[in-house]
Amino acid sequence: MNVSMNWLREYVKIDCDVQTFAEKMTMSGSNVDSVVKKGENITDVVVGRVLEIVKHPDADKLVVTQVDVGDKTIQIVTGADNMKVGDLVPVALPGANLAEGLKIKEGKLRGVASNGMMCSVEELGLDPDHFPDAPEHGIYIIKGEYPLGSDAKPIFGLDDAIVEFEITSNRPDCFSLLGIAREAAATVDTEFHYPEIGYNEVAGDINQHASVEVIATDLCPRFVAKVLVDVDIKPSPKWMQDRLRSVGIRPINNLVDITNFVMVEMGQPMHAYDLEELTHGKIIVRRAKDQEKMMTLDGEERELDETMLVIAGEKEVIGVAGVMGGEGSKVKDHTGMILLEAANFDPASIRKTSKKIGLRTDASTKFEKHLDPNTALIAIERACQLAEMIGAGHVMAGTIDVNNSNRKPNKVAYNVGNINKLLGTNISEEEMVSYFKRLEFVVDEDQKEILAPTFRADIECEADLAEEVARLYGYDRLPTTLATGTPTVGKRSFTQRMEDLARQIMEDCSLNEAMTYSFESPKVYDKLKLAPDSLLRVAVKIDNPLGEDFSVMRTSTVNGMLQALSNNYAKRNEKVGLYEIGTIYEPKAIPLKELPKESQKLTIGMYGDCDFFKLKGILETLFEAFNCLDLAKWDPNIELSYLHPGRKAKVMLNNKEIGYIGEVHPDVLDAYDIHDKAYIAVIDMEDLIGEATLDHKYTPVPRYPAVNRDVAMLVKEEILVGDIEEVIRRCSGKILEKLELFDVYKGKQIEVGYKSVAYALSFRAADHTLQEKEISKTMEKILKGLENELGATLRK
């Protein structure tokens, strides 16, 4: 909401400078986004009168003028030709600063001295569209009389300041100059003057010429109409044009200017219809019919539907209610009789309609904000007054007012003790009451209740009153205390601690933390080669996405990670390792009947200087930190379309599948434009944390010596070392302390289809020195087990 300080001062007395004013308004709840001092950089422009215009001796297109600037007459050479002797013009004196850093100096033009410049509106930094009387090229001719030599800036509103307020949605009343004026008066505790409204009505009866029928009363709580006769469409006077210009509205003609003026001043949008175009002068407010068409004022044909509210004549639609009027009933230059509308419409309906037909107007943005239906009557009377005042027409007697609004002043009880208790203050009742009165609340001090004006529908309960007290008392004056009450222990849960630990371990393993989007495109399913019936394709879909790329909630973190790797690859980053702890969203059924399962996945992705075992090592480091490494197993039997078929594994913890690891399938790498091997692992955090512990059990450090044995065996190629190890562990019982694979060999001297595998074993007993007999017996058991279960033969 842009507010002109000059305009605002018509209603409220503001003594302080604009910055201080802006600060005070911000602190009382009307946050100031910006303050623009108009003409701040423009200096030394005065009113001058052209005394003489003669041709330049040496230039066809230039003239030499003598201009009276009050205390002297100066000579100015100019190329402009629209001024006449006797005209008043804005004159920039030597030393003047104009728009865009232009500086005026004494000088010569084609040998003739020129000691200043006559200005156009552009040179004063103004928008020529806002000055219908400004010539397209040339000097602005000032209308009216001003002392010669006086500052020209006020004539152009260049002494004004424009304050931009951020208005919160609970205060639609502040989307008007009067609303801001009211807040200003309450804030600086000063007087506030409503404009005095009064006008004369001419003979006639509105009911003889017009009628209004509201059918859709739910969407149109109030519709007020007045009729203007003897309408004379012409430019509005300068003062009204100045007001509109000051808030960025282009003056058009007196009638349009009046409706705009009232919209800014009162916050009530209005519309004018050519009464002669309305059959029987009848207006019907109803829902549109499906596929009903109309031409709006902007010349566009609009197709409507039955959710939209329209203003219609007997035959056709003449306006989309609260959004834009129609071409057919537009006010023309020769219109003699017009019907003025000030209505109130359902905000949600206006918002939906405006969105559906893709048309947001000043009117629709106002109507979207719950305007007070009671403003409609005041606004239309103000418009009538202005019409009479500036000679736009005469007001016909009578008013049509279809009022279905039930807006009444809210009655709210206050309890001084409660309010102080909520705020932590000790403000007296007298002071609170004075704040209420400043806000135009009617206070009943006996009943301890207030009546809020109808434009303050936001005042509903005591907490609302507490805020009014607090903001006028000053939030900055409220005490600052630390809550007493029952103490609570601040802490992280076990899960939160373990997530933090996982992050720490990932970073210790030189992975950088990534963050990827929760939504993705359904196209990624094909990129990942997912089967048509893959469960990962069952995703929560967004009904109104920003585009396909953001249209489904991810069921896997793999795409996000691969995309992150791909981004890095495209930027030629070498050796990239990333991790993310992120959420996936797994619906139990589509459409959703209950909330989907949201689970946390640890995802690792890497390319460049890495292989499967580096990634496996990172996971093992993590499991070690989580005290569950002993429970880990790696099982290649897993079907995942996006992994290399020979380089993938289920990750098992305590015989439960908690995730997977593998090399990314080359087809998938191609799809992501990664031309290097890449590895990913995905681990379910809940499952992992379920096996984790931060408890440690102490056992005494060994007191008896270890005995070492090596064993080498021949097994079929496809036997997993993991299986061999499992057999060795199982067969050796408690005394196996360590087992280390030190050789796997295929090739010369080994039969095709077989491999040689060698382990260094270390045995130790906690309570005695191991005897040769015990070791041999254990070794025998191990060899027998390997032979029976895996067909291994001992290599000698």
Added chain:
Amino acid sequence: MKEQLEAIKIKVVKNLHNIADLKALDEVRVNILGKKGELTSILKGMKDVAPEDRPTIGALVNEVRTDIEAAIENAKNNLASKVREQQLKEEVIDVTMPSNKKTLGHRHPMHIVLEDLKNIFIGMGYQIAKGPEIEEDYYNFKALNIPEDHPARDEQDTFYIDKNFVLRTSTSPTQVHVMEHQKPPIRVIAPGRVYRSDEVDATHSPMFHQVEGLVIDEHITMADLKGALAEFVKELYGDDAKVRFRPHYFPFTEPSAEVDVSCFKCGGTGCNICKGSGWIEILGCGMVHPKVLEMSGIDPTKYSGFAFGMGLERITMLRYGIEDLRLFYENDIRFLKQF
């Protein structure tokens, strides 16, 4: 014999001077003290010594032997330290050569800041709560006192799944979940992802992060809200940071406020970061609306409380001077490794 002994001793000392290695030293020892060594041979001649002289000569022989042994031991030590010295000389390294430092990974800047926030609030007695990102319409709107036709419900802002489910538009629904499941006293923060239908640009993202805070107890006042957040700002931005509370509007708090912190770039005089105002808005807050308390099953006549919420992206961008929010989700390691 006495002369012989003295001569051996002198010879040994002399020989030991020129000894270069342990092998030569051992030769000297064998030559003198070995079974066929010179001193041993002399001892063999003891039988020819007059009996009365034997004790004297015997003592002398022992003395010479002890001296020689000591001299050899001494020479051995000297030799060893020379060898060590030589070895150390040969082992000189260029300490400016590169190390095999372990490369550490780096945490995402938003999580660094979140970690700081968590630590501050945990220190103030808060716990950490979590709520669903795909949320029931009720929790996202109605339970937060956002009526049916409120602009916040407009499609422009909210991603809808269907008429019952939405992507939460703020972390505030977590307030309601916490209040429904926990009896006062409540002190929690709830960080998480939130979604709004904003096109991606330097300052907008359809997905971003918020940190919600909620305190419910008997006798909680707005002054307590100011105290808690003033403390938080001091912890986050240092003792010199000034805080400003100004009235604002949120449907689920009343009274409501926005909190500004004095611009840490210009200190309050006005610059491009604070758009000339000297203040930077960092969070929204207020006293939990009695209707919200009531709908969440908490008696508003007995309990009161405050809530606050802040944007993690914004706070992180301000802390590090990051100008484009898109960097947070591109995961370029040249960006990530700076933190």
